[in-house]
Amino acid sequence: MCLAVPGEIIELIGATDDRDNEPAIDLANGTMKFARVKFGSVIKKICLAYTPEALPGDYIIAHTGFALQILDQAAAEATLALLNELPGAQSDQGSPMQ
Amino acid sequence: MTDNIDLSCPLPGQQYPRVVLAHGGGGRLMLRLIDDCFRRAFDNPLLNRQGDGACFELNGSTAMSSDAFTVSPLFFPGGDIGSLAIHGTANDLAMCGARPRYFSASFILEEGLPMADLQTLVNSMAAAASTAGITIVTGDTKVVERGKCDGLYITTTGIGELLAGARARPPGPEQIEAGDCIIVSGPVGDHGTAIMSLRENLAFEEPLLSDAAPLFPAVRALYDADIPVHCLRDPTRGGLATLLNELASGARLGVRVAEATIPVRPAVHDACELLGLDPLYVACEGRFVAVLPSTGATRAVEVLKQCGCDQAAVIGEFNAEHPGTVVLENRIGGSRVLDLLSGEQLPRIC
Amino acid sequence: MKYQSEFRDADPIQPLLKRIADRVSRPWTIMEVCGGQTHTIARYALEELLPEQIDLIHGPGCPVCVTPLEQIEAAIHLALQPDTILCTFGDMMRVPGLTGDLFDARSRSADVRIITSTLDALTVAQENPEHDVILFALGFETTAPTTSIAIKQSKQLALGNFSVLAAHVRVPPAMELILDSPDCRVDAFLAAGHVCTVTGTGEYPPIAARYAVPIVITGFEPLDILLGIDAAVTQLEQGRAEVDNRYARAVQAEGNPIARSMVDEIFAVTDRAWRGLGVIAQGGLTIRETFAEYDATARFHWDIGSVREPTDCPAASVLQGLIRPSQCAQFGNRCQPEHPLGAPMVSTEGACAAYFRYRQTAGPAGIST
Numbered sequence: 001m002c003l004a005v006p007g008e009i010i011e012l013i014g015a016t017d018d019r020d021n022e023p024a025i026d027l028a029n030g031t032m033k034f035a036r037v038k039f040g041s042v043i044k045k046i047c048l049a050y051t052p053e054a055l056p057g058d059y060i061i062a063h064t065g066f067a068l069q070i071l072d073q074a075a076a077e078a079t080l081a082l083l084n085e086l087p088g089a090q091s092d093q094g095s096p097m098q
Numbered sequence: 099m100t101d102n103i104d105l106s107c108p109l110p111g112q113q114y115p116r117v118v119l120a121h122g123g124g125g126r127l128m129l130r131l132i133d134d135c136f137r138r139a140f141d142n143p144l145l146n147r148q149g150d151g152a153c154f155e156l157n158g159s160t161a162m163s164s165d166a167f168t169v170s171p172l173f174f175p176g177g178d179i180g181s182l183a184i185h186g187t188a189n190d191l192a193m194c195g196a197r198p199r200y201f202s203a204s205f206i207l208e209e210g211l212p213m214a215d216l217q218t219l220v221n222s223m224a225a226a227a228s229t230a231g232i233t234i235v236t237g238d239t240k241v242v243e244r245g246k247c248d249g250l251y252i253t254t255t256g257i258g259e260l261l262a263g264a265r266a267r268p269p270g271p272e273q274i275e276a277g278d279c280i281i282v283s284g285p286v287g288d289h290g291t292a293i294m295s296l297r298e299n300l301a302f303e304e305p306l307l308s309d310a311a312p313l314f315p316a317v318r319a320l321y322d323a324d325i326p327v328h329c330l331r332d333p334t335r336g337g338l339a340t341l342l343n344e345l346a347s348g349a350r351l352g353v354r355v356a357e358a359t360i361p362v363r364p365a366v367h368d369a370c371e372l373l374g375l376d377p378l379y380v381a382c383e384g385r386f387v388a389v390l391p392s393t394g395a396t397r398a399v400e401v402l403k404q405c406g407c408d409q410a411a412v413i414g415e416f417n418a419e420h421p422g423t424v425v426l427e428n429r430i431g432g433s434r435v436l437d438l439l440s441g442e443q444l445p446r447i448c
Numbered sequence: 449m450k451y452q453s454e455f456r457d458a459d460p461i462q463p464l465l466k467r468i469a470d471r472v473s474r475p476w477t478i479m480e481v482c483g484g485q486t487h488t489i490a491r492y493a494l495e496e497l498l499p500e501q502i503d504l505i506h507g508p509g510c511p512v513c514v515t516p517l518e519q520i521e522a523a524i525h526l527a528l529q530p531d532t533i534l535c536t537f538g539d540m541m542r543v544p545g546l547t548g549d550l551f552d553a554r555s556r557s558a559d560v561r562i563i564t565s566t567l568d569a570l571t572v573a574q575e576n577p578e579h580d581v582i583l584f585a586l587g588f589e590t591t592a593p594t595t596s597i598a599i600k601q602s603k604q605l606a607l608g609n610f611s612v613l614a615a616h617v618r619v620p621p622a623m624e625l626i627l628d629s630p631d632c633r634v635d636a637f638l639a640a641g642h643v644c645t646v647t648g649t650g651e652y653p654p655i656a657a658r659y660a661v662p663i664v665i666t667g668f669e670p671l672d673i674l675l676g677i678d679a680a681v682t683q684l685e686q687g688r689a690e691v692d693n694r695y696a697r698a699v700q701a702e703g704n705p706i707a708r709s710m711v712d713e714i715f716a717v718t719d720r721a722w723r724g725l726g727v728i729a730q731g732g733l734t735i736r737e738t739f740a741e742y743d744a745t746a747r748f749h750w751d752i753g754s755v756r757e758p759t760d761c762p763a764a765s766v767l768q769g770l771i772r773p774s775q776c777a778q779f780g781n782r783c784q785p786e787h788p789l790g791a792p793m794v795s796t797e798g799a800c801a802a803y804f805r806y807r808q809t810a811g812p813a814g815i816s817t
Binding site: 446 | 458461483484490491492493494496497510511512537538539541542551562564587591670785786795797804805
Binding site for chain 3: 002003004005006032040047049050051052059061063064065066068069071072073075076077078079080083084086087088089
């Protein structure tokens with residue numbers, strides 16, 4: 001369940017951005033933000049309603065077109081550091097499984 | 099001589115910007131459409147004879163194939179339904195080891211289809227045919243009411259001439275032997291991903307194009323190099339994994355492929371990731387799988403690379419261990435069965 | 449840092465497996481309750497790499513599979529009404545109701561549209577003002593906020609033709625149901641990481657304490673799964689039963705407060721039947737009265753009669769991890785993804801479907817499951 005994918009915010013899309021022919025969404029508590037997010041080499045428009053403080057350069061995790069959370073780089077690095085400390089974990093290059 | 103008295107509506111010479119029902123009605127409008135749109139683009143002596151059918155000579159053994167094309171949207175990055183209608187059937191002939199020669203093209207047009215779109219698509223067909231040395235010699239046109247088809251549907255039937263090597267040993271699953279290697283001509287999943295990305299509003303850093311392209315040149319190169327080809331097939335709907343299952347079943351042998359060796363473009367991988375799809379099940383339109391004795395593998399890959407298939411690769415082999423089953427080895431030493439899906443892969447959220 | 453490829457790096461796999469193997473001193477049964485995790489475990493064949501003493505069992509982690517039959521029948525019924533468009537995620541299209549699925553309904557002229565976001569359903573409603581547009585809203589707590597937004601936005605835009613058939617379910621009550629069973633074999637849980645991204649971890653400490661089970665918040669990449677298992681084994685070997693967040697890059701203790709408050713605004717917690725498991729107290733979400741005009745169950749009335757599942761499927765036992773899919777007599781013959789007999793075979797994330805699709809070969813002897 002919950003297919004959610006990490007991506008990098010490239011730019012915010014303003015309410016008056018006319019590149020997309022879609023109305024900006026207004027909620028009672030303000031305009032809902034969108035952003036163009038890069039997932040590897042794919043770029044998709046993602047709603048930032050739950051992460052309104054997110055900025056270009058931030059990484060978010062997206063589910064069904066919404067950013068659920070801004071990813072915590074320090075936490076990610078700490079996890080990777082733990083993995084790299086395992087005996088035998090390091091090699092000359094990482095070999096991703098994809 | 100009696101003059102023909104025209105009792106029909108006195109507004110004949112109209113140029114409609116869109117297809118109307120009368121364009122399929124068998125009268126003047128239809129004849130004008132055929133002349134101005136189809137004949138002008140496909141222009142060749144056989145077609146220009148305007149017979150109910152076309153007569154021609156063929157050398158030696160022949161192959162025939164037919165396919166209907168219903169792709170939506172009609173235009174996509176890297177091609178359109180017109181060029182696809184040529185490549186698709188031509189590639190089926192190539193998979194028989196045959197050079198595509200003569201084609202028929204049947205069109206079902208939706209009332210309301212813009213003429214400009216139709217002309218663009220027909221021109222695209224003509225260009226694809228010309229590049230591939232194919233002559234479109236006969237065809238048909240029907241018009242259906244608005245809503246009864248998706249813009250247009252095209253059916254092409256092609257006739258080709260078997261290469262000598264294919265005549266001697268027609269490629270097919272029954273030729274496959276345990277120990278044969280499996281070679282793919284290039285990265286998989288481009289076409290289906292390009293189409294899906296349009297529907298899902300995915301953009302790319304570098305445009306992802308459909309891989310629709312003619313396969314006969316690469317096939318001819320293999321035969322010219324005397325590679326002992328056992329089977330040729332192109333993965334279309336259902337992608338590589340479905341094709342491997344069909345071959346395993348047809349050959350009554352097992353298939354083992356290594357995930358690390360199957361070429362997939364990063365853009366395809368990333369788009370599939372977002373949509374929850376597996377690239378191994380996504381359609382291609384310009385790739386093929388060649389099955390041949392493993393002793394010929396290196397040479398075959400060399401030959402393919404020389405004709406532009408620069409990511410051609412050996413991805414696995416047939417065995418007698420688990421007939422009918424396709425096994426994929428992953429990069430960490432585990433393996434799993436690659437099964438047939440019950441239908442088209444759908445984007446998922448779970 | 450790309451947050452994905454690093455967690456699929458093959459290099460740490462063997463060392464991590466070795467550490468797990470070194471720590472394990474006796475058999476342990478670990479359950480994951482998220483179809484996405486089932487998917488990763490199956491796709492990367494992680495089970496065959498783990499020490500034999502570790503038994504991974506797949507819990508009811510597929511919200512599509514556990515959607516009650518009544519709601520599927522309701523969706524099909526609504527879709528078949530004239531001037532009605534049903535929007536749903538692709539996952540639901542092949543889930544069988546009593547007599548067919550949504551694809552079958554389409555062939556009987558239902559207008560069913562596959563969407564990848566709840567915002568797509570709003571677009572359909574805006575483009576088809578003369579039609580009733582119904583969003584069949586499924587998913588765990590991860591997806592519920594997106595349904596909330598769709599309802600709030602629909603109110604904002606005064607879309608009178610939009611409503612929601614709400615089928616969201618909640619994970620912690622299902623975990624408690626499993627733990628309440630006298631036959632429960634589960635020693636530790638891997639908790640659904642993306643659910644916790646939204647809800648936070650607050651519901652788990654009472655469960656860990658009451659049932660004395662470690663609960664490890666786990667992610668979805670192969671390394672995440674192994675890290676989760678490693679953390680669970682560590683606690684089990686040390687006799688601890690705590691909540692441990694191993695997906696800290698995406699999960700904060702308080703979750704996403706904005707998303708949570710949006711869900712609370714629109715939805716109330718309710719008892720809900722999970723297909724194959726029966727009614728789970730507080731197991732689902734229902735639209736609050738104040739938003740009744742967007743609730744398809746309030747706007748439309750239908751009577752689908754009594755709805756009973758065929759009894760051949762031991763779904764309850766499979767979903768609670770009491771039996772393996774391969775231990776079911778129908779598995780692989782009468783019951784396959786093509787013609788599922790019950791909930792766990794229904795979608796690719798269902799426990800039985802995952803086993804079936806990703807089964808390993810046993811070498812020359814053939815397929816083993």
